[in-house]
Amino acid sequence: MRNKITIIAGFRMEIKISGHNYQYDVSGMSLLFFPGEPVCFKTHPRGALRLSSRVVNTTRGLYARATFWMEESVYRAEKKMQNYTREEMLAAVKHTIYRVFSRATGILPPWGILTGIKPTGIYQRLLAEKGALETRRILLKEYLMRPEKIPLLHQICRVMETVQTDCSKEASLYISIPFCPSRCSYCSFISVAAERCNHLMELYLEKLCGEIHEKCRVLNENGLSVRAVYIGGGTPGILSPQQIEKLLSVIRSELKAPLREFTFELGRPDTVTEEKLRLLKSFGVSRICINTQTTNDRVLEQIGRKHTRAQYLHAVSLTRKMNFDSINTDLIAGLPGEDEASFARSLEDVLKAGADNITIHTLSIKRSSRLHETPDYFDPRNDHVQRMLDRAYERLLRLGFIPYYMYRQKKTVSNGENVGFARPETICLYNLYMMEDLHTVAACGAGASTKIISGESGRIERIINVKYPFEYIGEYEKVRHNTHLLEQKLKERT
Numbered sequence: 436m437r438n439k440i441t442i443i444a445g446f447r448m449e450i451k452i453s454g455h456n457y458q459y460d461v462s463g464m465s466l467l468f469f470p471g472e473p474v475c476f477k478t479h480p481r482g483a484l485r486l487s488s489r490v491v492n493t494t495r496g497l498y499a500r501a502t503f504w505m506e507e508s509v510y511r512a513e514k515k516m517q518n519y520t521r522e523e524m525l526a527a528v529k530h531t532i533y534r535v536f537s538r539a540t541g542i543l544p545p546w547g548i549l550t551g552i553k554p555t556g557i558y559q560r561l562l563a564e565k566g567a568l569e570t571r572r573i574l575l576k577e578y579l580m581r582p583e584k585i586p587l588l589h590q591i592c593r594v595m596e597t598v599q600t601d602c603s604k605e606a607s608l609y610i611s612i613p614f615c616p617s618r619c620s621y622c623s624f625i626s627v628a629a630e631r632c633n634h635l636m637e638l639y640l641e642k643l644c645g646e647i648h649e650k651c652r653v654l655n656e657n658g659l660s661v662r663a664v665y666i667g668g669g670t671p672g673i674l675s676p677q678q679i680e681k682l683l684s685v686i687r688s689e690l691k692a693p694l695r696e697f698t699f700e701l702g703r704p705d706t707v708t709e710e711k712l713r714l715l716k717s718f719g720v721s722r723i724c725i726n727t728q729t730t731n732d733r734v735l736e737q738i739g740r741k742h743t744r745a746q747y748l749h750a751v752s753l754t755r756k757m758n759f760d761s762i763n764t765d766l767i768a769g770l771p772g773e774d775e776a777s778f779a780r781s782l783e784d785v786l787k788a789g790a791d792n793i794t795i796h797t798l799s800i801k802r803s804s805r806l807h808e809t810p811d812y813f814d815p816r817n818d819h820v821q822r823m824l825d826r827a828y829e830r831l832l833r834l835g836f837i838p839y840y841m842y843r844q845k846k847t848v849s850n851g852e853n854v855g856f857a858r859p860e861t862i863c864l865y866n867l868y869m870m871e872d873l874h875t876v877a878a879c880g881a882g883a884s885t886k887i888i889s890g891e892s893g894r895i896e897r898i899i900n901v902k903y904p905f906e907y908i909g910e911y912e913k914v915r916h917n918t919h920l921l922e923q924k925l926k927e928r929t
Contacts, residue, residue, distance in 0.1 A: 447472060447473050447474070447475050447482055447484065448465050448469055448472045448473070448474045448475070448482075448484045448485070448486065449475055449476075449477050449480035449481070449482040449484065449485040449486070450462075450465065450474060450475070450476050450477070450480065450485070450486045450487075450488065451476070451477060451478065451479070451480050451485075451486070451487045451488070452476065452487075452488045452489070453487075453488075453489045453490075454489050454490030454491055454492075455488070455489075455490045455499075455524060455525075455528055457488075457525055457528050457529075458476060460525060460528070460529060460550065461486075461488055461528070461529075461532065462474045463550035463845070464529055464532045464533065464536070464548070464550060465486070465532075465536075466550075466845055466846065467536075467542075467544050467550065467850060468536040468537075468540055468542050468544070469484070469536075470800070470845075470846045472484060483504075483505070483506055484504070484505055485503070485504045486501065486502070486503050486504075486532065486535070487500075487501065487502045487503075488500075488501050488528055488531070488532060489501075490524060490527075490528065495515070496515050496516065497515070497516045497519055497524075498513050498514065498515050498516070498527075499513065499514045499516065499524065499527035499528045499530065499531045500512070500513040500531060501513075501528075501531035501532045501534065501535045502535065503532075503535035503536060503539055505539050508539065510534075510535040510536075510538045510539050511535065512530075512531040512532075512534035512535050512538075513531060514527040514530050514531050515527075526548065526577060526578070529548040529550075530548055530577070530579070532548075533547065533548050533579055543579075543581070544850040545580070545581045545583075545584055545821060545849075545850055545851070546578075546580055546581075546584060546843065546850060546852070547574075547578045547579030547580040547581070548578050548579055549578055549580065549843075551843070552842050552843055552844070553841070553842055553843070553870065553871075554584075554588060554841070554843065555588060555591055555592055555595065555841060555871070557578075558570065558574070558585075558588040558589070558592055559592055559595075561573055561574070562592070571585055583825070587828070587838055587841070587854070588841075590837060590838050591838050591839060591840060591841050591854075594837060594838075594839040594840075594862065594867075595839075595840075595867060595871055598862075598864065598867050598868075598871075598873065600662070600868060600873050600874045601874075602873060602874040602875065602888045602890060603658075603890055604658060604659065604660060605659060605660055605661075605662045605874050606654050606659040606660070606661055606662070606874055606875040606876065606877055607661065607662065607663040607664070607665065607865055607868050607869065607874065607875070607876045607877070608647075608650070608651070608654075608661045608663070608664045608665070608686070608876075608877050608878075608879070609664075609665050609666075609667065609865075609869070609876055609877070609878040609879070609883060610643070610647065610664070610665070610666045610667070610682070610686070610878075610879050610880055610883075611667065611668065611669065611878065611879065611880030611881055611882055611883040611900075612666065612667070612668040612669045612670070612671040612673070612674065612880065613668060613669040613880065613881045613882055613903075613904055614635075614636060614639075614668065614669050614670065614673050614904070615668065615669055615670045615673065615702070615703075616670060616673060616703060616705070616706070616741055635904050635905060635908065636673075636674070636678070637678075638908045639881070639904045639907060639908055640674075640678055640681065640682065642907060642908055642911050642914070643682070643879060643880050643907075644681065644682065644685040645911075646879045646880070646914055646918065647685050647686060647689060647879050648685060648689060649915070649918045650877045650879055650885075650918055650921065651689035651690070651877075652689075653877075653918060653921055653922045653925065654875075654877055654925075655689075655691050656922075657922070657925040657926065657928075659875060659925070660691060660692035661689075661690055661691075661692065661694070661877075662692065662694060662695045662696075662864075663694065663695055663696045663697070663698075663864050663865040663868060664686060664690075664694060664696070664697045664698065664865075665698045665700070665865040665869075666682075666698065666699045666700060667698075667700045667724075668700060668702055669702070670700075670701075670702035670703050670706060671699060671700050671701060671702060672700075672701030672702045672703060672706030672707060672711065673702070673703075673706050676708075676710050676711055676714055679711060679714055679715070680714055680718075683714075683715070683718040683720075684718075686718075687718060687719070694719065694721075695864055696721055696722060696760075696863065696864045696865055697718075697719055697720045697721045697722065698720070698721070698722040698723075698724065698763075698863065698865055699715050699720045699722070699723060699724070700723075700724035700726070701723060701724060701725055701750075702724065702725070702726055703725075703726070703727075703740065703741075703742050704725055704727055704742045704746040704747040704749070704750035704751075705741065705742035705746050705750075707725060707749075707750035707753060707754065708753075709753055712753060712754055712757045713757065715759075716757050716758075716759065720759070721759060721760040721761070722759065722760055722761045722762075722763065722792075722863065723754050723759050723761075723762050723763070724762075724763040724764070724765070724792075725747065725750050725751055725754065725762065725763070725764055725790075726763075726764060726765040727740075727742070727744075727747040727764060727765075727766070727781075727785070728740065728765060728766060728767045728770065729766065729767065729770055729773055729777070729778070729781045730744040730747060730748075730780065730781040730784040730785070731744070731772070731773055731777045731780070731781060732744055733772060734770050734771070734772045734773045734777065737770075737771055737772050738770055738771065744784065747764075747784075747788070748784065748788050751764070751788040751789055751790060752788070752789075755789050760861065761791050761792050761857070761858075761861035761863075762789065762790045762791060762792065763790060763792035763793070763794060763863065764785045764788070764790040764792070764793055764794070765793075765794045765796060766778070766781055766782060766785060766793065766794070766795055766796065766827075767796045767797070767798050768795060768796065768797050768798065768820050768823040768824055768827070768848075768851065769797055769798030769820040769823070769847075769848035769849065769851070770798055774819070775819055775822055775823055775826070778823045778827070779823075779826060779827075779830075782827050782830060782831075786830075786834065791857065791858040791861045792855065792856070792857045792858075792861055792862075792863060793831065793836065793855075793856050793857075794853065794854070794855045794856070795824060795827050795828070795831075795853065795854050795855075795856065796853045797820060797824065797844075797847040797848060797849065797851030797852060797853060798820070798847065798848045799844040799845070799846055799847045799848075800846045800847075800848070818849060819849075820848045820849035820851055821849040821850075821851060824849075824851050824852075824854075828854070828856075831856045835858065835859070836856040836857060836858060837856065837857060837858075837859055837862075838854050838855065838856055839855055839856070839857055839862045839863075839866075839867065840854070840855045840863075840866045840867055840870050840871070841853065841854045841855070841870075842870055869886070872886070872888055872893070872895055873888070874888055875887050875888050875925075877921065878900070879900075880900065880907070881900060881901060881902060881903055881904045881906065881907040882899075882900060882901075882902045882903075883899075883900045884897055884898070884899045884900070885897065885898040885899075885900075885917070885921055887921070887924050887925065887928070889928050890928060896924055898917045898920050898921055898924075899917075900913075900914055900917055901913050901914070
């Protein structure tokens with residue numbers, strides 16, 4: 436089967452749809468099986484890879500039908516619809532595409548036809564409407580999900596039920612520090628290598644403090660108390676102690692209610708110092724993130740991270756001595772050069788170091804990353820990555836960690852997911868507030884996305900800042916406009 440995929444690599448996936456308008460979802464299904472192949476929609480596809488997806492009304496009922504041509508072979512599937520709802524039609528369209536693609540390639544994506552970011556939402560809705568047994572049947576038979584993913588969803592949803600917030604009175608604050616010591620080969624985030632633009636950081640920080648002041652004013656005047664703060668990046672640890680003190684002083688001066696949680700994502704271990712940790716502790720930071728991604732020095736060098744395993748272990752040791760409430764470390768399954776044994780050793784290093792939050796990510800090959808140029812990573816049958824995830828989950832569960840949040844991304848190796856694990860008393864509230872849309876998140880900084888949650892309706896609106904630090908500094912009027920927009924929309928809520 437691998438030879439067949441190699442032969443067709445480089446061809447466009449040509450698609451024709453009729454009887455429905457699910458172009459976006461059909462593209463998503465194509466990316467599950469052929470993530471390296473560009474998609475184009477045509478009236479008369481003629482390429483080596485071509486798909487026809489149709490909804491047809493016959494004398495026997497309404498059907499979704501898919502036909503897939505791959506070189507000299509043709510694959511067909513159909514599914515009859517019962518209730519004729521839009522939701523059922525979409526599922527039937529995706530179901531037939533899954534069938535023809537899986538027969539042609541032998542690939543069985545672990546999440547079946549689910550292509551969205553948050554499978555937990557579907558699981559919760561089905562559970563409330565159908566009950567546990569019928570939910571399991573639907574996930575296995577209709578959504579074609581692998582059985583081992585259902586307990587993971589169930590555990591995460593149980594944790595979510597315990598988290599309480601009043602979206603009419605509470606909010607979170609996110610602050611973006613989009614600078615890094617260097618850019619990793621897998622990275623697609625809007626961040627800038629600080630080695631090339633140190634002169635921007637002071638200017639950026641000045642504007643950022645102004646935005647924080649204005650956004651907090653808007654929240655306070657609209658009756659929203661900030662209960663969680665998350666400073667992320669990029670690599671916020673790249674800031675000097677003086678810059679950290681300036682930033683945290685502004686934040687603390689604006690808060691009108693006690694925080695439940697205050698996270699500072701130091702990021703790379705080589706940015707961690709005792710002076711910075713003491714400063715963070717003095718300002719009430721409760722949760723620290725030190726993200727090594729792997730503890731294999733050879734892999735770290737290969738992906739462009741200029742730190743070592745020893746520096747990570749030292750950074751966590753320093754942090755533990757300060758008695759923060761929790762320490763998070765991110766690991767990435769599927770990094771180039773890292774096999775299953777190496778990933779397992781990285782997890783053991785993180786556990787022995789004492790991290791009580793561990794987030795397991797699956798490598799995602801984004802278009803703007805350097806790894807996008809490496810075609811081998813586009814093969815979704817890299818089952819060794821799925822085994823990395825399965826064994827890591829098993830190990831963490833056995834040690835008493837619980838999975839508490841999850842999200843998925845496009846173009847992940849092995850079609851994997853990202854899951855946050857924590858000791859029961861150390862779950863990150865901000866992650867749940869933000870990922871599950873529990874209350875408004877006001878976001879400050881370049882590339883930051885504010886999310887407004889409207890009361891009982893649950894309506895979500897987003898306001899996104901300009902992407903790059905130089906735009907943020909030079910076009911700050913756009914940032915002011917976004918703050919006014921936030922103020923207007925919060926007033927409309929009430």
